[in-house]
Amino acid sequence: MGGPERMLSSIQKLAKMTEETNGVGTIWIGPQLYVVITNPDDAQIILETCLQKDSSYRFLQKWLGNGLFVAPVDLWKIHRRVLLPIFHKRNIEDYIEVFGEQGQVLVSRLAEKLLDKEFDVFKYITSCTLDIVFETAMGERMDVQQSPETPYLRARNTVMSVINMRLFKAWLQPEVLFHLTPYAKLQKENIDVTHKFADEVIQKKRAAFESPDSNGVNHARSDILQQLLEKDIKFSDEELREHIDSITIAGNDTTALVIAYALVLLGSHPREQEMVFDELQIIFGDSKRPPNKEDLGKMEYLERVIKETMRLYTVVPVIGRETQKTVQLSNCTVPAGVGCAILPFVMHRCKKIWGPDVDSFNPDRFLPANSVKRHPCAFIPFSFGSRNCIGRHFGMLAMKSILSNVLRSYKIKSNACEQLKIEILLFPVKGHLICIEKR
Numbered sequence: 271m272g273g274p275e276r277m278l279s280s281i282q283k284l285a286k287m288t289e290e291t292n293g294v295g296t297i298w299i300g301p302q303l304y305v306v307i308t309n310p311d312d313a314q315i316i317l318e319t320c321l322q323k324d325s326s327y328r329f330l331q332k333w334l335g336n337g338l339f340v341a342p343v344d345l346w347k348i349h350r351r352v353l354l355p356i357f358h359k360r361n362i363e364d365y366i367e368v369f370g371e372q373g374q375v376l377v378s379r380l381a382e383k384l385l386d387k388e389f390d391v392f393k394y395i396t397s398c399t400l401d402i403v404f405e406t407a408m409g410e411r412m413d414v415q416q417s418p419e420t421p422y423l424r425a426r427n428t429v430m431s432v433i434n435m436r437l438f439k440a441w442l443q444p445e446v447l448f449h450l451t452p453y454a455k456l457q458k459e460n461i462d463v464t465h466k467f468a469d470e471v472i473q474k475k476r477a478a479f480e481s482p483d484s485n486g487v488n489h490a491r492s493d494i495l496q497q498l499l500e501k502d503i504k505f506s507d508e509e510l511r512e513h514i515d516s517i518t519i520a521g522n523d524t525t526a527l528v529i530a531y532a533l534v535l536l537g538s539h540p541r542e543q544e545m546v547f548d549e550l551q552i553i554f555g556d557s558k559r560p561p562n563k564e565d566l567g568k569m570e571y572l573e574r575v576i577k578e579t580m581r582l583y584t585v586v587p588v589i590g591r592e593t594q595k596t597v598q599l600s601n602c603t604v605p606a607g608v609g610c611a612i613l614p615f616v617m618h619r620c621k622k623i624w625g626p627d628v629d630s631f632n633p634d635r636f637l638p639a640n641s642v643k644r645h646p647c648a649f650i651p652f653s654f655g656s657r658n659c660i661g662r663h664f665g666m667l668a669m670k671s672i673l674s675n676v677l678r679s680y681k682i683k684s685n686a687c688e689q690l691k692i693e694i695l696l697f698p699v700k701g702h703l704i705c706i707e708k709r
């Protein structure tokens with residue numbers, strides 16, 4: 271499949287190949303056969319019936335253990351049921367205050383870039399979303415926005431780059447060979463740093479929860495860890511860490527990437543940017559107050575902008591599953607134990623679904639009247655079926671809140687991101703370059 275940049279062009283070639291075979295094809299990656307799916311009907315069948323992640327997710331397992339993201343399906347079923355209410359819309363609304371506070375810190379940090387010609391906005395946004403996921407998941411204020419050089423963050427980035435390297439370098443994939451390289455030691459040391467950080471928070475929280483002075487229930491805004499401790503199912507410290515790590519890792523760069531792409535798109539589409547600004551003026555007037563639940567509910571145009579951003583820049587471009595029994599697709603029968611690669615990136619840029627102007631930025635594709643007849647799997651940035659993204663409401667509220675804070679304070683200018691690469695997620699080769707002016 272090549273390196274991060276060639277991976278994307280390989281995916282585009284695969285898309286061409288599957289065009290001639292009704293959106294389903296096959297490819298060998300090393301010794302592993304994959305069924306590649308680019309049509310919504312077959313994507314729906316796989317996402318509804320195959321809940322097991324495919325074997326490429328094993329590289330994440332040393333780090334995330336049996337956290338939701340990689341858990342084997344039997345355990346996943348039990349834990350997902352327990353975690354679902356925590357991610358319910360009503361529960362997530364308690365975190366709106368955190369989204370607003372951190373969004374305002376972001377706005378003040380961006381002020382240092384007012385005189386710059388062009389800068390990469392992603393690192394500012396990812397620090398903001400990291401502060402948000404830490405505070406909401408563990409009740410810990412990390413203040414990464416104020417001091418981005420934390421050992422935890424360095425360790426986390428190192429682990430990510432080793433895992434990403436293993437995905438692309440076939441010779442690093444077998445455990446025996448990997449352990450002969452210095453990367454194995456590097457990965458272990460850095461995983462230990464991230465685990466130690468979460469373990470300390472968990473031990474502190476458990477001690478407070480079980481102390482005789484506590485009645486076990488925290489009535490203030492309750493972080494995710496606190497809510498997991500309060501569940502009838504008694505999670506071990508290790509299980510708690512695996513869930514918290516999965517949530518903070520799955521929720522941070524995904525959300526930050528969509529926000530950064532949205533800023534780049536709005537920067538190169540001034541008319542749409544003014545439409546967002548006008549909507550925000552109606553909601554807030556000239557006030558710079560952080561958005562509340564009612565405000566977020568009124569941001570209909572901004573929501574369409576976010577959806578159109580996720581269509582054009584699908585930050586999780588590939589979803590991998592494994593069949594556990596024989597599955598009948600539109601043009602073939604797939605036996606049990608076969609990897610399936612669903613390509614939302616390709617489906618989101620398919621002319622048959624989106625029309626001849628598929629590559630243009632048009633948020634009104636997501637007006638209710640224009641969406642009603644679309645296949646339920648034509649647009650799946652958060653995946654689909656019962657193993658979809660558990661954090662999608664969280665992500666949507668956080669994205670609206672942060673974007674509404676930034677766009678009320680700054681006017682954005684930019685050129686579109688042309689070259690893209692896949693490093694687990696979809697990144698622009700040259701970064702999310704924008705320049706900002708004060709509103």
Ligand code: HEM
Nearest residue numbers: 338339520521524525528586651652653659660661664665
């Ligand atoms: C724009 C933001 C986001 C996008 C585009 C996104 C996308 C996705 C996708 C596509 C999956 C399925 C991945 C796969 O099967 O390989 C997923 C799973 C997951 N996401 Fe998100 N996500 C976002 C935000 C979040 C947030 C904010 C959180 C938590 C705070 C989160 C937590 C998770 C977890 C725990 C899973 C695993 C769910 C399971 O297997 O049951 N995500 N996400």
